[in-house]
Amino acid sequence: MLFSDDMETDRGWQVEHEATSGRWQRAEPRGTWLGAIPVQPDEDASPTGRLAFVTGNAGTMPRDDDVDAGTTRLVSPLLDASSFVSLELRYARWLYREGPATAPEDASGLIVEVSDDGGESWVLVEVAAEDVGGWIEVHRDLDPLVVPAERLRLRVSAVDLTRDYDRIVEAALDEVVIEGFELVCD
Numbered sequence: 495m496l497f498s499d500d501m502e503t504d505r506g507w508q509v510e511h512e513a514t515s516g517r518w519q520r521a522e523p524r525g526t527w528l529g530a531i532p533v534q535p536d537e538d539a540s541p542t543g544r545l546a547f548v549t550g551n552a553g554t555m556p557r558d559d560d561v562d563a564g565t566t567r568l569v570s571p572l573l574d575a576s577s578f579v580s581l582e583l584r585y586a587r588w589l590y591r592e593g594p595a596t597a598p599e600d601a602s603g604l605i606v607e608v609s610d611d612g613g614e615s616w617v618l619v620e621v622a623a624e625d626v627g628g629w630i631e632v633h634r635d636l637d638p639l640v641v642p643a644e645r646l647r648l649r650v651s652a653v654d655l656t657r658d659y660d661r662i663v664e665a666a667l668d669e670v671v672i673e674g675f676e677l678v679c680d
């Protein structure tokens with residue numbers, strides 16, 4: 495096991511926030527709904543946990559503290575994967591993105607990337623744009639994407655560049671696991 499984080503304690507994730515609201519924060523999620531549809535989760539994804547990263551946790555209405563006018567990025571601590579020969583990634587993520595796809599310049603959604611050079615360059619793991627809320631477990635083989643290096647990092651970005659109306663974009667992240675085969679030297 496290289497890394498396992500249920501978000502119940504501070505493991506050193508950093509936030510690079512370039513939006514006007516919806517800054518990633520580790521919190522007990524405060525649920526919001528649009529009618530009966532969940533917009534922001536009201537529970538984390540851990541079997542026995544309480545906390546997750548959410549894009550802003552203020553307010554009680556669905557348009558309160560969602561991502562607006564930019565990108566909020568959640569960057570993992572540096573992970574030394576140099577003793578591994580194979581890696582896989584699992585995480586639970588949430589995305590509520592309101593409305594239909596629009597022009598590329600109005601991009602919005604969730605982007606997951608991985609780096610094997612500490613964040614100098616990033617490789618795409620997943621782009622999610624059409625989800626309607628709900629925790630989704632994602633499982634990816636990292637071997638085609640990165641080499642198991644000393645400076646592995648994960649980055650999860652929630653984006654709302656919509657200009658023509660106040661589109662709701664809410665994301666959450668929990669239960670991140672990176673594991674694989676480890677070289678054991680006697």
Ligand SMILES: [Ca+2]
Nearest residue numbers: 500540543545
């Ligand atoms: Ca949790």
Ligand SMILES: [Ca+2]
Nearest residue numbers: 549550559560
């Ligand atoms: Ca929010």
Ligand SMILES: [Ca+2]
Nearest residue numbers: 561562654661
């Ligand atoms: Ca928005």
